[in-house]
Amino acid sequence: MNILEVIEKKKIGQELSKEEIEYFVKGYTNEEITDYQAAALIMAICINGMTQDEIVSLTIAMANSGDILDLSEISDHIVDKHSTGGVGDKVTLILLPVIASFGIPVGKMSGRGLGITGGTIDKLESIPGYKTNISIDEFKRNIKEVGISLISQTLNLAPADKKIYALRDTISCTNSMPLIASSIMSKKIAAGANAIVLDVTCGKGAFMQEKDSAKKLAKLMSLIGKLAKRETVCVLTNMDEPLGKAVGNSLEVIEAVDALNGKIEKDVEEVVVTLASQMMKLSGKYPNVIDNKKLVSESLRNGKAFEKFKELVKRQGGDVTYIENTNKFEKAPIIMPVLSEKEGFVEELDAGKVGKAGVLLGIGRINKEDSIDSKVGLIFEKKIGDNVKKDEVLAYVHASSKEKAIECVENIRNAYRIGNKKIVKKNIIEIM
Ligand code: URA
Numbered sequence: 001m002n003i004l005e006v007i008e009k010k011k012i013g014q015e016l017s018k019e020e021i022e023y024f025v026k027g028y029t030n031e032e033i034t035d036y037q038a039a040a041l042i043m044a045i046c047i048n049g050m051t052q053d054e055i056v057s058l059t060i061a062m063a064n065s066g067d068i069l070d071l072s073e074i075s076d077h078i079v080d081k082h083s084t085g086g087v088g089d090k091v092t093l094i095l096l097p098v099i100a101s102f103g104i105p106v107g108k109m110s111g112r113g114l115g116i117t118g119g120t121i122d123k124l125e126s127i128p129g130y131k132t133n134i135s136i137d138e139f140k141r142n143i144k145e146v147g148i149s150l151i152s153q154t155l156n157l158a159p160a161d162k163k164i165y166a167l168r169d170t171i172s173c174t175n176s177m178p179l180i181a182s183s184i185m186s187k188k189i190a191a192g193a194n195a196i197v198l199d200v201t202c203g204k205g206a207f208m209q210e211k212d213s214a215k216k217l218a219k220l221m222s223l224i225g226k227l228a229k230r231e232t233v234c235v236l237t238n239m240d241e242p243l244g245k246a247v248g249n250s251l252e253v254i255e256a257v258d259a260l261n262g263k264i265e266k267d268v269e270e271v272v273v274t275l276a277s278q279m280m281k282l283s284g285k286y287p288n289v290i291d292n293k294k295l296v297s298e299s300l301r302n303g304k305a306f307e308k309f310k311e312l313v314k315r316q317g318g319d320v321t322y323i324e325n326t327n328k329f330e331k332a333p334i335i336m337p338v339l340s341e342k343e344g345f346v347e348e349l350d351a352g353k354v355g356k357a358g359v360l361l362g363i364g365r366i367n368k369e370d371s372i373d374s375k376v377g378l379i380f381e382k383k384i385g386d387n388v389k390k391d392e393v394l395a396y397v398h399a400s401s402k403e404k405a406i407e408c409v410e411n412i413r414n415a416y417r418i419g420n421k422k423i424v425k426k427n428i429i430e431i432m
Pocket of ligand 1: 083084085111114165179180181183184187
């Protein structure tokens with residue numbers, strides 16, 4: 001077998017065998033297959049798709065490309081969470097401390113930004129000192145002793161996904177159903193959870209823009225979960241507009257800290273409460289979803305989830321004084337308002353356009369090696385359904401230079417549509 005034959009087969013739309021998929025995953029992980037050969041195959045997969053059997057083989061091969069964590073010494077009911085990606089999605093930063101505040105152990109391997117979507121690891125790294133790349137032993141110790149750990153994919157867990165994920169981001173292959181399903185489920189299987197809650201985003205700022213394709217992705221990941229003996233619940237959530245007020249790495253950490261202190265945006269709260277209540281149910285200790293929702297709202301207001309977040313930051317080397325006083329986060333040098341050109345209601349705030357504007361501003365990467373600017377981002381004052389007057393502030397752009405700010409103000413103005421209709425939003429679309 002050689003890689004050229006495998007690329008050729010997928011290029012002409014044929015089905016790859018389990019052996020061919022394993023050969024590719026092993027070869028790319030060991031660096032026997034080059035980036036450009038892998039890029040060719042990934043592009044062919046992106047264009048021609050994969051059968052269900054191919055996707056399952058790819059997921060299992062990626063999960064087996066490194067260690068499979070055994071967390072049974074901590075609990076036999078470890079619950080994990082993952083999102084298919086969004087703009088302004090700071091849910092993990094709020095949700096995990098909430099779950100840990102109920103004594104349910106959580107350990108999660110998160111990603112960096114992918115395409116226009118943000119990454120929890122980039123956000124956490126805006127906290128001075130926070131270490132995302134700790135050893136497996138430390139990861140386990142933190143879950144055991146503090147009840148929570150949040151790390152990057154630096155351990156030997158699904159290393160094939162780490163390489164393929166970074167490659168996809170820079171060759172425009174992010175929005176492929178087989179690649180998303182295998183990426184997420186390989187990480188979840190390798191990280192050792194017994195049950196998984198998946199936030200499957202749907203809309204202009206998500207990889208799946210239509211409800212039908214989001215449902216298909218959810219069904220696919222549930223099937224992989226079942227085959228891998230992981231109970232899996234999918235929650236379809238709306239990603240037509242950015243989630244919450246902030247988009248940008250340190251700005252989202254600040255919003256998450258506010259949320260953990262009870263100052264939480266309605267759309268963020270709805271997603272956090274829904275996902276948390278399902279995770280609590282899967283933990284085996286909290287069977288009633290309605291009761292769980294009330295408990296979660298309480299945890300966001302009684303300071304318990306905030307205390308857990310502080311413990312997490314401290315344990316992983318972060319400077320907790322930034323969490324106690326978020327004014328310490330360095331601000332971008334230029335803050336420029338986006339003003340409304342007319343009066344009316346916000347009918348649209350296109351999360352896809354916001355995500356693209358954010359990447360240009362420096363929130364995300366265009367090349368694999370690009371560094372990101374943790375200070376830059378956007379704060380939205382007006383969202384879908386809000387009334388707005390002429391010259392009122394729609395949003396603020398936090399930029400590294402005046403030129404970037406001016407360019408971004410224009411891009412954000414184009415992301416808004418102001419009209420006469422008051423739109424009623426729906427954040428949770430469906431639980432599957
Ligand atoms: N999150 C992942 O981990 N992988 C994807 O492909 C998309 C979102």
